[in-house]
Amino acid sequence: MKNLMIITITFLFIACNTTHKEKTKQIPDYKIELGKVARHAVFSGGDTVSHWGGSVVKGKDGLYHMLYARWPKKIGWEWVNYSEIAHAIAKSPFGPYKHVGIALPERSTDYWDGSATHNPTIHKFNGKYYLYYMGNVGDKKIVSVPGKARINWTHRNNQRIGVAVADDPSGPWKRFPNPVLDITHNDSTAHDALMTSNPSVCQMPDGKILMIYKAVGKQFSLPQGGPVVHMVAIADNPTGPFTKYPNPIFLEEGVRFPAEDPYIWYADGKYRAIVKYIQHQGKRRIFSLVHYDSTNGIDWKKAKNFHISDRTVTWQDGTTQQFDHLERPQVLIEDGKPIALICAADIYDENYVRQSFNIQIPIIIKKEYPKQ
Helix, strand or coil, X not given: CHHHHHHHHHHHHHHHHHHHHHHHXXXXXXXXXXXXXXXXXXXXXXXXXXXXXXXXXXXXXXXXXXXXXXXXXXHCCCHHHHCEEEEEEECCCCCCCEXXXXXXXXXXXXXXXXXXXXXXXXXXXXXXXXXXXXXXXXXXXXXXECCECCCCHHHHHCCEEEEEEECCCCCCCECCCCCCECCCCCCCCCCCCCEEEEEEEEECCCCCEEEEEEEECECCCCCCCECEEEEEEEECCCCCCEEECCCCECCCCCXXXXXXXXXXXXXXXEEEEEEEEEEEECCEEEEEEEEEEECCCCCCEEEEEEEEECCEEEECCCCEEECCEEEEEEEEEECCEEEEEEEEEEEECCCCCEEEEEEEEEEEEEEECCCC
């Protein structure tokens, strides 16, 4: 009888201990919220320069370094053929930021990224800084018309993904003669047979580099092509080579262009993504920021708390403002904790000219654990 009691107590101890371990290993769902924004947390080029797509990292100097896209405002919305990646610094992740130089300027058109560089995302891996971006080459022809969205299709279709490497976010940056992720050349039916762009990367728990990228195929008529999808690629090293996975992600049935601009990171047992979501209502497109997650980085689903923002921000004085666009989300993570969401934003003025800027928004992550 005594031995039976000992066995029973031991079993209960093991069962309770196992339950405790299971609880500690539970993977939480994230609920992502946006905090109030300071007025100085807006980085604009004023009347002379259009700003877009900033990404922030903390340097060894204790300063916050933003790598961002910019181009002359007087030529219109000509980012695809005139953008360059610039560098700004601040003492706080929320600014104010000050422009200090050009990180990736225009270079010879003998290079794949000789005409324009755009949409940077900067990361620190194993002591070095890696600046992923998209670049292209073309004729530089300006096609903008006030009130109409037009694009130089040669530049757009020549977009490829590159990476530059430096020991410091201030540079100098080592660029490469070839893209780090090119199109699929030997298959005209491939999802990325036309162009690759908008890289988002993170380091996986095993040290490999996960990339999600925007891809355009040739199933639909050129020069626009399509559909526009997102694909997954993985490399052993930050500079590649990357192995592509075959299945598109972030899909919506019957929609040719459902999502854009993901930012991915790994935390609490899952890969997390903040994504620009595109809803189609007739000829209207409605943009918002949403949340996807994944257990392996390859297969993605809508997160439990899917919706994040309808492009509305709340200022510190309590007033709210909805921008025409709030996209290119980039998350600044310090000590494993997301602290800031850096987005490109704009409004149209009375002349239908886009006034664009980067905005730094406090990000709040609430963890929801499954009920036992």
